[in-house]
Amino acid sequence: MTGAARHPSRPADLAFLGTGGHPDGLLAARFDTGGVVLAAEVVRADDGPRPLRAARCAALTGVPDDGSAHTRTVPGLGAYRVTALGADGIRVLAGLPQDDVRHTLGQFVRIGAAAAGTVLLLAGAGCALAVRRRLHPLGHLAATAAEVARTPLTPDRPAQPARIPAPDADPGTETGQIGAALNRMIDQVEAAHAARRRGEERVRRFIADAGRELRTPLASIAGYAELMNRAPGPGGADPAWRRTGTESARLTGLVENLLLLARLAEDRPAQTPTVDLAVLAAEAVRNARSTGPDHVWRLELPPEPTPLVTGDGPRLKQALSALPANARVHTPPGTRVTVTVGSTAGRPTVRVRDDGPGIPPALLPTVFDPFTRADPSRTRRGLAEGGSGLGPAVAPAIEAAHRGRLDARSEPGRTGFRIGLPAARQPRPPGPAVGYGSACSAQITLP
Incomplete structure (x- = not known):
């Protein structure tokens, strides 16, 4: 403003820009009372002030001389922050470019964002590491709980359950309190299991x-x-x-x-030489027929000899005889009872089926428990016929002692028991199978 005031008679004079010391990109202009730009130049550091073309001057038209800062976009030069002043008929406009400032501010923003992201990332990693370190004992607790769940607690295979290590059972921490509580629970379970074993042993x-x-x-x-x-x-x-x-x-x-x-x-029964299940099944059906002539007895044998089993022959015979006897006691006269000898997946099996009224669904899960008795839906024929509830319990106990399995399925008109035993390692000797006899066919019906 001072430099322009030296030549008030020349309204287009911008000689003050040539004095030097102005920043690169400084824009100066003189305009009349109507806001029309009379002359405008921009300072370049390499070759001094350069005049602005008409299109660029038009972008500065209309800036009020109120001394306030205004933002204008000059074509080819970018955004400028301009201020117009007027005094004694002299009106001068000056402006500085915003691109450098914006670029600098953008760099600051990017640097700040990168720094903040790095700090947040490091803080998150530190927090995650601290949390994992604090919760690391929970992994030991989970592993110990899984090991305790896999520990067999059967009376015949007592085992010592695992414990939480002392460092992970420190009551001074939350996870330590959980570990200490888990140890107490394991102690109580073990004590209760030991008391149960002692009670069962006394019984x-x-x-x-x-x-x-x-x-x-x-x-x-x-x-x-x-x-x-x-x-x-x-x-x-x-x-x-x-x-x-x-x-x-x-x-x-x-x-x-x-x-x-x-x-x-x-303990398990003493293992004796190999036994042929077909012989035992035939004897079981023969005994059942002699005590239950009012039933229809059927024996089904495979065309080829069944694999032999290794075990206590008399006890296996008792287990096989208990199932036909149970069907005889709990089914009405005229019921057909079928005993089938076969092999499933290389395991000798014996199936006992009857077409009686069936086992009640509520009784089926406990049918092998001692002293389990059927309700009136399966006809009982008096205590003189048996019915003590021990017959079905003896069979699974004998099969379990021989590493076998006994299961039951029942619905009205079809009740079946299946015994599966591991095959003997000793192969069957050559020659005809003992116990089949020339009079035995694949299916034998005994009225």
Whole structure:
């Protein structure tokens, strides 16, 4: 303004720009009272002030001389921050470019954003590391809990459950409190399991002792009943003594089953030479037919010999005989009972099926538990026929001792039990299979 005031008579004079010391990109102009630019120049550091063309001057037209800063975009030069002043008829406009400022501010923003992102990234990594370090004991807790879940707690295979290490069970931390609580829970579970084992051991010992003590009086009662039945009399044998003999025989069978369950719970039976399941199944069907002539008995044998099994023959026979006997007791006369001998996936199997009324769904999960009895939906024919609830329990105990498996499925009109046993390593000797006989065909129906 001062330089322009030196030549008030020359309204287009911008000689003050040539004095030097002006920043690169400085824009100066003089305009009249109507805001029309009379002359405009821009300072270049390399060759001094340069005049602006008309298009660029038009962009500066209309800037009020109020001393305020205004933003104008000059074609080819970019955005400018301009200010117009007027005094004593002299009006001068000056402006500085904004591109350098904006570029500098953009760089500051980018640098600040990068720095902030780096700080946030480092802070996040540090927090994640700290959290993982604090929660690292939870991995030990989860691994220990999974190991405890896999630990067998069966009475025949007691095991020592794992514990949380002392550093991870420090009650001074939250995770340590969880570890200490988990250790206490494991201790309580182990103590309860040990108490259960001791209780079961006492029960087995009592059953074994009681069974052995009952054998002698039952044998005496059976002997006296048999003696009185054979005693000559005018009317033949007394029905009361016959009833006594029958009940003593039933009680003797009950005691023997109790003793067998107690022995099987303690150890496995001694392994004897190989056994042919077809022979045992045929004997089981023959015995069932002799005691249940009012049923239809059917034996199905495969065309080829079944694989042999290794085990205690008498006990396996008892397990196979218990299932047809159970079907005989709990089904009405005329029921068809089928015993099938075969092989499934290389494992010898025996299936016992009947077309009776079926096992109630509520009773099916506990059908192999001792002293389980069916409700009236499966006909029971009196205690003299058995029905103590030990027959189905003896069979799975014997199969488990031989590393076998017994399962049951039932629906009205079709009830089936399946016994699967591991095949013997010793192959069947050459020659005809023992027990099949020339009179046996693939299917035998015994009325």
